[in-house]
Amino acid sequence: MGTFSHIPVLLNETLANLSIKPDGIYADGTAGGGGHSFEIGSRLSENGMLICTDRDAEAVEACKKRLSSLECKTEIIHSEFSSLPLILEDRAIKLDGLLLDLGVSSYQLDSAERGFSYMQNAPLDMRMNKNDAVTAADIINTYSENELSRIFFEYGEERWSKHIARKIVARRQEKPFETTFELVDAIRSAMPAKALNEAQHPAKRVFQAVRIAVNGELSQISDILSTIMPYMNHGGRICVITFHSLEDRIVKTSFATAEHPCTCPPDFPICVCGKKSLGKVITKKPVVPSEEEIKANPRARSSKLRVFEVK
Numbered sequence: 108m109g110t111f112s113h114i115p116v117l118l119n120e121t122l123a124n125l126s127i128k129p130d131g132i133y134a135d136g137t138a139g140g141g142g143h144s145f146e147i148g149s150r151l152s153e154n155g156m157l158i159c160t161d162r163d164a165e166a167v168e169a170c171k172k173r174l175s176s177l178e179c180k181t182e183i184i185h186s187e188f189s190s191l192p193l194i195l196e197d198r199a200i201k202l203d204g205l206l207l208d209l210g211v212s213s214y215q216l217d218s219a220e221r222g223f224s225y226m227q228n229a230p231l232d233m234r235m236n237k238n239d240a241v242t243a244a245d246i247i248n249t250y251s252e253n254e255l256s257r258i259f260f261e262y263g264e265e266r267w268s269k270h271i272a273r274k275i276v277a278r279r280q281e282k283p284f285e286t287t288f289e290l291v292d293a294i295r296s297a298m299p300a301k302a303l304n305e306a307q308h309p310a311k312r313v314f315q316a317v318r319i320a321v322n323g324e325l326s327q328i329s330d331i332l333s334t335i336m337p338y339m340n341h342g343g344r345i346c347v348i349t350f351h352s353l354e355d356r357i358v359k360t361s362f363a364t365a366e367h368p369c370t371c372p373p374d375f376p377i378c379v380c381g382k383k384s385l386g387k388v389i390t391k392k393p394v395v396p397s398e399e400e401i402k403a404n405p406r407a408r409s410s411k412l413r414v415f416e417v418k
Contacts, residue, residue: 115142116407120394121206121346122146124414130154131203132340134195136188136331139166139212141173147206151179156200159183160191162236162322166212187236189330195338203340208348209328210410211235211318223318225310228288233314233321243317247290248283252276262325262353263316271297271313290314315351325353332361336385339417344389350409355393362388362415389414 115121121143127133129152135144138159148157157179161167167185174181184194188207195201215223215235222232222243231244250258252272259268274297275284284290291310295303303309319325328347335345345362349355368382393411401408 114404114406115146116208116210116400116404116410117348117394117396117412118143118146120412121348122150124346124389124394124412125204125206125344126342127151128155128203132156132158132200133204134158134160134191134202134206136160136191136205136207137209138170138183139163139208141170143206143208144170145173145177147204148174148177148179148181151177153178153180155179157181158191158194158202160186160188160194162187163212163215164237187327189327189334191331192334192338201338201340201343202335203343205335205339205343205345206348207328207331207346209324209354210348210350210406222287223314225287225291225308225314228286231284231287231290233318235322239322241321243290243321244284246317246320247275248279258320259313259316261316262319263312263314264352265312265316267298267302273297287314319353325357328354328357329361332358332365336365336417341418343417345415345417346412347414348410348412349393350411355411355413358413359393362413365415384418386415386417389416 125133125147127147127150129150131151133147135147138144138161144157144159151157157177159170159181161170164185167183171183174183186194211223215221219227219229222229231242231247233243255275256268256272259265259271265271271294274293278293294310294313298309339345347358349358365385366388367384369378370380370382371378390413393413396407396410
């Protein structure tokens, strides 16, 4: 068992965009091992407050240890970040800043037994919260061919999705899938030679798709961004770090809708829908990592930071 860690990507850029006030209230919805959280909390005084959530119980325990020396008030909760509005309502507080880093932690990727990696043989699991009922094996062994194909295409943008789904359904008739390498073998055998020769690992897109389906990742993002605004103070910043186009598209669209929510036809002389802007997008283009950061942490390569300021 390794140490729960997640090298904080775009750290300086995130801290700058959060515009941290020493006595403010901040939340890290994806605390992981506490990398970003510690740096946020280090900038808060004893009057400040930091709320951390993570759906992984091991991350919560690691985060508690990491943040134990902070001067500010801290609360570390085993919960999905989409529950933050309820958590804040229960405590009757509002946030000055929220961070969501949507990447899978290095610990989760590198811990073979978690089943996230196509590079290590392990049980097909992929649950970020081990208490969740559905595993990757459940999806691979029970979903229909059409549903598997849809998941691979929509969540993984896998152009060979139909071929791979057909191969998986045929193979599981002989024996249910149990391990990551069994799934990798099925993916490889369903793809043409030209696809196998690409620089990217042939299983990367399917593993991403199954992980997203297991953990309901995209709906979590939509849920939090559509419900968190009333729980932000005036001038509060929402910073979201994404790692693939599906996540980034949801964040970009959600922020744009919050800034310009009016649904009236363009030719209406005045607004009659009554929907008012909730704030403004700070990052017209996403912030991306420097070449120096990518060299130091290759997993940061695809990261993008988008920021919204609430009215």
